[in-house]
Amino acid sequence: MNQSDSNFGRNYRSGGLALKGVLEGSTKVLIGIVDLTDATRHSSGKGSSPEISTSRPRLQPVETSSGVFRDNQKTQSLRPPFALNNEFMQSSAKPSELLQDAFRTIGLWATVLVVLIHYRTANAIEDGVSGALQELLVNGIGRVAVPLFAFMSGYLYFRSGTDSWEDYRGKLAQRSRTVMLPYLLISLVAFSCWGIMQCLTKQPTALSASQIASRLMLHPMAEQLWFLRDLIILVLIAPLIRAAVRHAEKSMLFVLILLWTFELQPAPIVSQWYLLNVETLLFFTLGCVAVRRNAWLERLVRLPGGVAGGILAAWLCLVLVRVAIDPTFDLWYVRRFTLTSLVLQKASIVIGALSLLTLSRWLSFRPCNVLASSSFFVYLTHEFPLREVLLRISGTILPPRHAFWLAAPAAVVICFVAARLSARYLPVLSNLLTGGRSQRHATSNVSSNPSNPAAGGNPLNVRSANHSRLAMCDQSTRNM
Secondary structure: OOOHOHHHHHHHHHHHHHHHHHHHHHHHHHHHHHHHHHHHHHHHHOOOOOOOOOOOOOOEEEEOOOOOOOEEOOOOOOOOOOHHOHHHHHHHOOOHHHHHHHHHHHHHHHHHHHHHOOOOOOOOOOOOOOHHHHHHOOOOHHHHHHHHHHHHHHHHOOOOOOOHHHHHHHHHHHHHHHHHHHHHHHHHHHHHHHHHHHHHOOOOOOOHHHHHHHHHHHHOOOHHHHHHHHHHHHHHOOOHHHOOOHHHHHHHHHHHHHHHHOOOOOOOOEOOOOOOHHHHHHHHHHHHHHOOHHHHHHHOOOOOHHHHHHOOOOOHHHHHHHHHHHOOEOOOOOOOOOOHHHHHHHHHHHHHHHHHHHHHHOOHHHHHHHHOOHHHHHHHHHOOOOHHHHHHHHHHHHHHHHHHHHHHHHHHHHHHHHHHHHHHOHHHHHHHHHHOOHHHHHHHHHOOOOOOOHOOOOOOHHHHHHHHHHHHHHHOOOOO
């Protein structure tokens, strides 16, 4: 252990306070910039756009029992009694169309980053330029993907509902279909493919009944499923998270940030995976907190391009510095890092998450809207056994350390094409595999969005289309 590691325990408290300051301070600075921008526009006589006005929260439409959208101030009496007394319902509003699109876009690009992570083939030290670029892309930029998935999942889970037992049971039933069922199906497919490969290579591995059960339910052959397993546990303990945020938000966040900053995993290891990774717990909890501060998110996705570019530059600088000082950084069930590189990595994740939120408007274009509905299918299918096949084929064309540059793009293309084809020709199987996320329905809504003049839709149906987009956003991102 080097000298930096020996000072790890001595300095962890000051480092935790520093990163907590990054989390809180960066968001406050961004909001301050927006406020200053709005004030400048107002003083110059131009006024502020209603989309980014900070003087008064924009009223959100509320759907009544008859299906008519009305101003929420005019429909307070139409809400059920529990909504008036529920803290989370009072302090949040429906996400705007721009925020919904931001989540869909981020979900798409985060899925692509996850694919890149699982196809890495080179080492930063031993494999020259290819290894360094893969370290930068995969172990630097790509590490923002899982925290964003966890954050969006938490936000969309806590955005609606109450503390009632009926609501909790309803969400458990829904997640059983949209998370647990795909988890088990992909696990079964991966295990079956592994068994076939064992037979083809004539090197069968004998497994006991308990080992088979573990490989199917606790540690599937498809490694990306660890996040879905964490998500299942988070849904189970969601009422505890909601209560903790309500009664001890600052204390809980401080503890979780401290644990995450120094990669201290309090949960035990079950079948070679942490029962619950502290990273998913922290960002799922931050999603719950964000529900109570929905206006902050709305402002964040509306930041001017110059500010978004500055945040992007800060993110890339942090990643570059971390790669330069510690190119062998690794914390996935090992502790191969220094205190400095660890804090830089965590800070880059925070700034990177903010950057993708602010850049979502520029990362979204028509093909993204179509492809976003297939993100979950790609997430489920990109790993084993497809990875083994593509890496072996790529290894015969390119040197093994360069196989990433052929196999990873091929995996992205193949999975998205497979998603579209399965949705078109095998809709029942596709819906079963993805937990009922209808890709054809999403494509239809995008292509015929009545709010788009180019689509020739009826302007009277704009509100109905926006409500449909909200449902699509929930389906495609809440359970990633």
